[in-house]
Amino acid sequence: MTVRPGWMRRLAGSGRVELIPQGRMSGPMPWVIAIMVAMTAIALAAGLALGNAVSAARAEIEGGVTVQIIEPRPEVRAEQAALAIRAIETMPGVAGIRQVPQAELDALIEPWLGTGVTGAAAGMPGIPVPSLIDVRLEGAVTPAKLAQIAQRVEQVAPSARVDAQSNWLKPVFEAMLSLQVLAMVVVALLAVALAAAVLLAARSALGTNRNTIEIVHLLGGTDAQVARVFQRSIGYDAAGGGAVGLALALVVVLALGRRFEGLGAGLVDYGALLWSDWLWLAAVPVLATLLAMLTARLTVLHVLRKML
């Protein structure tokens, strides 16, 4: 039961005439909309983050070639690595090249074999670990380019292995792509369910407001006036529910983002949402509200047209 206090009435003055007070949360529908908006936004965020991870990683890896110098004697290994770098550096189409430093290699191996296994630290003959050379090409890696590099490297380092990075990350990509497709399907399904919820909300609001609609109609309200009153009232409900839903989704997305950041794992870093992604998320409640208002309008006009 809402009775507008005097000050609100005065605010409503000066030309803009409010027929009936707005912004009543009527029944469970705003909450249903809130939950649907939250779930849609979360699924959308997941889909977008996966998409970003896939495309960022792809851009990085597509042009990436890894050269491994597999040679047990450390001196020979270092020498061959230096020669290989020099050989590749001068090739056309190479954007960058870098030898992965020993410290980084240690860090990569540490989780599996513990510290000092490569021998450098303990001054003991440790497990030989290949030298890694990270080559960045200007375009994507093609078999021809890969063969060219392999040929060059072979001349100076016969024991070297040359791989395109995309080759061994392919299964990861594929897994991520299917996850992304799944996320988008879920988004689509949720969007349909959200639209249905909004439709039901508009219908149920029509039921509870039918009396008001009839009265305003009989007091000489035009169809447009009645529809506006009604569509505004639904709009407020949907916007309220949508805002709550979006807030809920943001809390979840930001908390999840934190968790993944904490992992510090390579690929996940790319999954951060771009500013345009945040706009998409914000668009979910906006679209839901517009849909609610449009449905409300069409429903009311339909009902009114059946009256004289």
Add this chain to the structure above:
Amino acid sequence: MTADGEIIHFDNVGLRYGTDREVLSDLTFTLHAGRFYFLTGASGAGKTSLLRLLYLAQRPSRGGIRMFGTDVITLPRAELPVMRRRVGVVFQDFRLVDHLSAYDNVALPLRVAGHSEQDLAGPVRDILEWVGLADRMDAPPATLSGGEQQRVAIARAVIARPAMLVADEPTGNVDTDMAAKLIRLFDMLNRQGTTVVVATHDLDLLRKVPDSLIMRLDKGRLSDPTGALRYPPRKLT
């Protein structure tokens, strides 16, 4: 409105709901501007149905209706709202908007017509004061007694100074004193030029407006549109 002061003209009007029998049949009569009409008849005789035709909630199944000189049967739907605003209605079941205060309910016709809040505040207060609800302006209808709701409904019907006032049993829920007072309000409006049509089966009420004309509905037929049943009897001129 035509030259002879005709405000409403029914020409052989019939009304049926759905495929049922006709609840109104062969209605031919003319209402004149500035007159006070009582519409009487037993329960179920069709009083409400006839009034619904007058306030344009319903189209007749057959026949012609002219209001304010305009044929409302052929009038485009978009032009009906303006027509409705010239008719003030007290519904038999009040039809107040239950989530609006008494004040906002009474203000509704003025808001629909596009009046500004400054313009309507004074008149709305005045009329609520007149019907004795000055201290209940902010009350929602559910917290008002039946008689108080009825007075809000009447205030809402007259607030926009309609050319014609149509009231369906407007004194059904109030005591004799309040009924007399409300009828005085109608009479006063009538003297200022408003045509009044009041449906009632309270025959005492008829006596309170000496110049009134009486129409009697009997099973959907107008048995005496000439005013012979008036109290005291007098011929319609």
